[in-house]
Amino acid sequence: MPTTREKSQLMSASEIDRTLVRLAHEILEKTEDLDKLAFVGIRRRGVPLAQRLAAKIEALENRKIPVGILDINLYRDDLSTVSNQPVVNSTDIPFPVKGRDIILTDDVLYTGRTIRAALDALFDHGRPSRVQLLALIDRGHRELPIAARYVGRHVQTTGQEIIEVKFQEIDGVEKVLLVERVD
DSSP, rough: OOOEEEEEEOOOHHHHHHHHHHHHHHHHHSSSOTTTEEEEEETTHHHHHHHHHHHHHHHHHHHOOOOEEEEOOGGGGTTTHHHSOOOOOOOOOOOTTTEEEEEEEEEESOOOHHHHHHHHHHHHTOOOOOEEEEEEEEEEOOOSOOSSEEEEEEOOOOTTTEEEEHHHHSSSSSSEEEEEEEO
């Protein structure tokens, strides 16, 4: 298994928070009907992202925005190369998807394959009126015609580089790192 080494820190905790404030304002500017708005976070790190954005919008607008959790493991097109037995976590979307303006959230947008799987999984729960994508980091290298409407930061990477997003809720630390594979 290849190891990695840290090249640089791209974002600190305060930079992540400022970026989420900006994204929350951007969402509010581009959303016509807040009553239809809902976030769906892609498990794992898309979930705290969705929860934080919903909390920021609630603080700004004094209204609750529903948040769902989407597990895409059974929808992945690389299932056989990931593991013999996929780990299935729960999907929890506690609101009707039909007719909603869904913002699908993930930490890093790369090839687009995770988002393709997420769309398949989401549409199994109903047909939203619109789905938009939000990614904290867009690192390019798309293999599918998928683009995020809301992006925290664009970071050009090489094939050997990896973006690691660390959230307090999952990792106990808060930062975004650029790391490099070391063979």
